[in-house]
Amino acid sequence: MAETKTDPSGARRARGRPRAWDDKSEQNTIKSLDRAMAVFEHLSTQSGVSLSALSDQLGESTATLYRILFTLETRGLVEFDQGQQLWHIGPGAFIIGARFLRRxxxxxxxxxxxxxxxxxxxxxxxxxxxxxxxxxxxxxxxxxxxxxxxxxxxxxxxxxxxxxxxxxxxxxxxxxxxxxxxxxxxxxxxxxxxxxxxxxxxxxxxxxxxxxxxxxxxxxxxxxxxxxxxxxxxxxxxxxxxxxxxxxxxxxxxxxxxxxxxxxxxxxxxxxxxxxxxxxxxxxx
Missing domain, CATH: 3.30.450.40 (GAF domain)
Structure with a gap:
């Protein structure tokens, strides 16, 4: 059973849940993470796309996109084809997906x-x-x-x-x-x-x-x-x-x-x- 704590209002909440657990408003989103996930999801629908094409499709600067893609690349979630200069979804995405399916x-x-x-x-x-x-x-x-x-x-x-x-x-x-x-x-x-x-x-x-x-x-x-x-x-x-x-x-x-x-x-x-x-x-x- 999850441990509970009492917040200032007297209501009990499960351990590990912040006070803002039920607040789904924009203030509780991490905008940079949300932007990165949007890029990641869009890339997953492509069979390979250049940085400039991705910029046109998403309306983001190439500099911003490169930082996002590089970060995702370090986790294996995307990969870069040097020969064709195209970005692809990476093997790390499959590994995470496989873990989801095992659930x-x-x-x-x-x-x-x-x-x-x-x-x-x-x-x-x-x-x-x-x-x-x-x-x-x-x-x-x-x-x-x-x-x-x-x-x-x-x-x-x-x-x-x-x-x-x-x-x-x-x-x-x-x-x-x-x-x-x-x-x-x-x-x-x-x-x-x-x-x-x-x-x-x-x-x-x-x-x-x-x-x-x-x-x-x-x-x-x-x-x-x-x-x-x-x-x-x-x-x-x-x-x-x-x-x-x-x-x-x-x-x-x-x-x-x-x-x-x-x-x-x-x-x-x-x-x-x-x-x-x-x-x-x-x-x-």
Whole structure:
């Protein structure tokens, strides 16, 4: 049990918590650290960027950015490619991310289920969680086929243009879903991307009715994805499982069988986590 102390008001607070613990105002942020983290997060979305390009993208001076990047480099969080003169996310970021993943049994428990899903369907199996208005892919088992989908752990994809993303959107609290749809502009990746709010809501309603979502070339032309939500013990969608592959293999005729396999896998992971599928969620065709 955490030790407690009494503050001047007489209220008891846990040891290690400052008096301003519940004050989330700007005065309690370290602005230089916040700026560095913003640079770090932005760099993590790039495949390599020059200092001048980063300056243009973030509206910061090159001198300020260099000090931030150099500091992060000393911790291994970013690295500099001398030959190409580009900054990249560093191995230290992966190490920290791996430590985060070890905090939960989600990835560990999902691995055998993902492997079986890949073997049963012949397509790449993925695991993702929501991070803001995006999906963070945290695990994947690749198919052995020559043409395959590839979303390495750490990849981010917008919720509206992802099978897992739409599965999570469809089964999250309605108010939270509405807030995400209202606050974020939806980027168009292909002619099939659902950018219109009404069309997206209609698609999410269909997802709820059948218990799985379909990404039909909405992020990448020639690729189709089928996903289903994973629930915790409160019946909340906390992750999504999917299979993805080229439309030549994941054809409309195959969707029913693949969806059944994906929903079974999602139900198995829900059970492995001690979760519970809400009674209104379809569990079979």
């Amino acid at each position: 939960t049994s989600l990835v560990e428990r999902a691995r055998p289920i993902l492997r079986k899903l890949m073997e049963d369907t012949g397509e790449t199996a993925n695991l993702g969680v929501a991070q803001g208005d995006q999906v963070l892919f945290v695990s994947q088992i690749e198919t052995h086929a020559n043409i395959r989908a590839f979303f390495p752990p750490g990849t981010l994809s917008p919720l509206h243009a992802s099978g897992i993303g739409k599965a999570l959107l469809a089964f999250m609290e309605p108010a939270q879903c509405e807030r995400i749809l209202a606050q974020n502009a939806r980027e168009r990746f292909t002619e099939y991307t659902l950018c219109d709010a009404d069309l997206l809501k209609e698609n999410l309603a269909k997802t709820r009715e059948r218990g799985y979502s379909i990404d039909g070339e909405e992020k990448n032309l020639g690729m189709r994805c089928i996903a289903a939500p994973v629930f915790n013990n409160y019946g909340e969608a906390v992750a999504g499982l999917s299979v993805s592959g080229p439309t030549s293999r994941v054809s409309p005729d195959m969707v029913g069988d693949l969806a059944e396999a994906v929903r079974k896998a999602a139900a198995a992971l829900t059970s492995a986590l001690g979760g519970e599928i809400p009674p209104q969620i379809p569990t079979s065709s």
